[in-house]
Amino acid sequence: VCMHCHAPFGILRRRHHCRKCGVLVCSACSPARQVVPEYDELSWERVCSLCADPGPGGSEGAGGGWEEEAKAAAAAVAAGDHSAKPLSAETMAGQPVPSSGPEHREYGTLRVRVLEAKGLLAADDNLITRKSSDPYCILRVTDGPSVRTRTISSTLDPRWDTLIHFRLKHADAMLHLEVWDEDLVSKDDPIGSLELPLASIPAYQLLRGWVPLRLPEAQPLPGEVAGPARGAGAVFLELSLQDLRAAQHYKSYVLPLPKLPPPLPAFDIDAVYGPIMHLIDLVVSQFISPVVSWILALLLWTDPKRTLLALVTWNAAAKWALPHWPTAWWLWAAYYIFSHRHAVKKELPAAAVSSSPGTASSSTDRVAEASAQVQSPWPKLLRQKTVPAALQVSAAAAPCAEDAEEHKSPGAEKQPEESQLGSAVQNLCFVLPSSVKLTCRGLQPTLRTAADSLQMVHDIFVYDHPASPAVIGVFLVLALLAELLRYDVYLRVLGSLVFFATSPLLKALTGS
Incomplete structure (x- = not known):
């Protein structure tokens, strides 16, 4: 199996070696290419995702592009545009995801580790992959950009082991997590979702455990609190609130930031x-x-x-x-x-x-x-x-079309519809x-x-x-x-x- 995502190797999933650390990985967990002097000083070799992005404390990191991308996504959310592409958790490499709004109102950092999931729904059912899914997670905090994990192919028990940090500004913020099935041809299918209120998380304490998912068709209505649905699976999470600033945290309750504008309507x-x-x-x-x-x-x-x-x-x-x-x-x-x-x-x-005397309507x-x-x-x-x-108007008037044609005068012309x-x-x-x-x-x-x-x-x-x-x-x-x-x-x-x-x-x- 792959040492990172624990997916079994087969005909469609080939095994590869990282030329830097030597672990056995699949192609999805080793997309990067780097020059490894210990192996060959002139050619680009395959390396795993951990060696390519060692994180904020590493020497190579993810480059400086993540900061501009994260700020652009936060600015788009602040302007009411929630259709932006989610940030990649591998590109962020553990860096905190900024929230929309002024930076001086940030009161802490939410540390979320998405370890694994069990018992997910099977969204793919064909001759090649029988009752399986290609799950990935999308996480976001209220009024903030979304972050996507990598995709684990052909499994109902994926293991992501992805660490994401969110900067917090709102006291009543919620953690939204959605599990999707990736499809190459058609649109991605929703598998389940969950919401966690962050106000109940104690500071500097690690909370870890299984959180059940709701089915896609069991989403709660506005103002309704819905419990977890059976058969949707569960996700193992680790949550902790760090870098807490007491003054800013108190201000988030007393002087909360104004709500962001609603999402922009669809183009019409x-x-x-x-x-x-x-x-x-x-x-x-x-x-x-x-x-x-x-x-x-x-x-x-x-x-x-x-x-x-x-x-x-x-x-x-x-x-x-x-x-x-x-x-x-x-x-x-x-x-x-x-x-x-x-x-x-x-x-x-x-x-x-002055109404027409020939009509059958009453006075x-x-x-x-x-x-x-x-x-x-x-x-x-x-x-x-x-x-x-x-x-809607044309559909409501369709049953009366034949009657209208019968009472239509011979010299009347057909008016074009608006x-x-x-x-x-x-x-x-x-x-x-x-x-x-x-x-x-x-x-x-x-x-x-x-x-x-x-x-x-x-x-x-x-x-x-x-x-x-x-x-x-x-x-x-x-x-x-x-x-x-x-x-x-x-x-x-x-x-x-x-x-x-x-x-x-x-x-x-x-x-x-």
Whole structure:
């Protein structure tokens, strides 16, 4: 058997000798080549992984590339990108894995030794390897990069004997360990996983023992504590907390670091295109275009009576009402919202009566449909017509396709589906560079929030939101304060209220 991974030799696993220490190893445990002067001063010879990477105290080490790679992985996790390739435990060679965040908040080092596993699930079942697996482990600490052990081929009882060090910053950190089966052709298969809270580990004490694994389909739901599942196997671990700094450890409980941003969503070009087009529609079509049309109608004397009224109002306001312009602004905004409520009430009966007499729906359904159309005059298709939403809509409408074809008029043309645009763009976006995709993934939550926020403001001003009456009341109160207070005092009070409403102090007082 191999002296490192204890895998039996056979036809597919040849035996090799390390030219440095002379142990008998397999090809997976001897991937490096070095010049061994005692053997041959001119040729590169096979050496085992321990001789190639003697660790932090050795003379050769793993080179200086591990530090840059580890810092890049920690920076990617801090930016919310959890899709980075795991670090190699052999490349790290016992060096501590940095955590995301400032280095001065590190309070200790978690020493983890993954020795072996027993009774793992068989993920490979074919003619060559009957009921076996090629297991490897992926370990990570909360808000930190992942580290991968080497793969042990064709065994259900692997022995890794890998030592990994993690730097800790969060008091409520968890150790996550996943066991995977490596496949050369298809995607790797999960075998089991476990989670250990690090707050219960005593300092400078060695904890060692078997930890059972959970089955992949037995993962706990958010907020649920699930016990170990039978038949998933177990992993033998050695854990210890070292290099503990008492002051930083105490600060991690009293002043914990803020949580890292959630992982970036999967790349979806429609999630970028849809919100952008919705923002353009709200800003240009629903705001700028009506305002410009209204101003041009006054300047071009389209309605002479309205233009004369605007001219008289402008001069009268410039003469007598200029000191009261803050009050006039808030009153006009409140009147604008209230006028849309009046328009909705007036248009609702007419819309309900104008339905087609040939339909089989009841009058109650027609009134509800007309109410929905009047209260939501602005289409929201751009926010909903992503590729998954379009597929769901098309799947829900599939049973009614034959009825629609029967009632279709002869002269009607078939309208193209909006999902075709998203599908075509999605197919073209496979050739985009990874940097562009990463930028789009980072913009997706921001654009979604901006589009939803602007849509909410629009709905409030057209009286299509439950908060519209409250906003009218706030505008009236602000108009009253603008009349009672001096202009400088009014600005100071208004600015202080805005900053207080957005400060963490309000959340601390309300407990939200």
